[in-house]
Amino acid sequence: MIALSVVLSAVVLLLAVLVAGLLRSHADILKALHDLGAGVGDPAGGTLTATSSATSAGGDSFPLTMGPTLAPDRDSISAPPVAGVTPGGDAQAVAPATDGALTLLAFLSTGCASCAGFWDAFRQPERLGLPAGTRLVVVTKGPEREIPGEVAALAAPGLVVVMSSDAWTDYEVPGSPFFVLVDGTAGCRVGEGVANHFSQVAELVRRAEVDAAAFTLGRRAGRDVGIDGPARESANDRELLDAGIRPGDPSLYPTSLEDLYGPPDARMPVAPRHVRRAG
């Protein structure tokens, strides 16, 4: 009986030491988090965000960034080019911010179960329900993280696929599947997020397309009209007629530089005269 009591006491003592050690370790972790500015119940308030500030032991604040750091010329809405290789070993770069249309970047993987539905959906682009003129570009991680043969097996013929790990960093992609919509007219991202079904993505793109058309109607029309020879000629004719220039107008048949730019004196910039008035 005495022996049993001794053993039990030893066990209790051992457990007490163990619990004390765990509590000490927990306290150290909380203290470290507090020093980083993410302490629980921090009187300064605020929660840890993607980019927050932390305080060093010396009391100096410094930015705390979670995830890969962006290049100095990038921000949360910039839409840099996506450059990489194709599953077939060719090189490809897409510049979504320079074209006047909407570009939907679909960040997918070969291994994620959620992505499988999207790979399948992209085999029938006519059923995607995207607004006309919207460009779809699938972006996977680079060949160092994905097997090109597997990507090629999933990609439908004609689907633009760029393998680029840098693009995942540039667009701060948290995981796959992830979608980013870029408005080429505004030159920036106008939406991004996760979806379970492509119909949800298509609906968001449709709304963005309506918004973009409402705010950039003039510029969009200017780019679309005249993309082909006869159409461009017709558009030019309309603009000339609106400006009062009809067929046979002398301004259409310049014979010298003066006809184009006016007399030499008129071409020279006139320095402003500062006249000081008396009293």
Added chain:
Amino acid sequence: MATLFAHGIGAGLPSGFEGRIVKRQGSGIEVANAVAQFSTFALPSDVGDFGGGAVNLMGNNDIFAVLFEYGSDSVGTRLFAHQGMPRPLGTSDFQPHVLRRGLTGQSGTQWFFTELGRPFTLYVVLGSHARRSVLVPRVNRLLEGLTIEPSSLPAVAGVPWN
């Protein structure tokens, strides 16, 4: 700046350009060579080697450029006698009649040359000939960033009268 490299061709793309460097699927005894295409607008996925299906999408401020490689049997022929890629280009190098598909308002230029033992043609289209003074400097910035690696194939003597 986005950079591309494939099939012995490198490109540092200036802002506003996109592009691709591909090799077509060869058929039979045909040997596929490299084709590099660059544009300031969205390149369709099924664009022809020299811009078929793309040049008709160009706006007035757009540029389309192709670097097309020929077979090694073209090395040494008169057509490819010019050594090195022609750069920089001048505004006078672009003419409306130098277009594979004549579209009103556009102009183009085409050069055949050999660089490091590889025969190429460079074909560039401007969306507006009237804006060539603005567009040609952008073309030259693109050309500055293009690099060609030496051919890994032995040169084949060409037919002298070709």
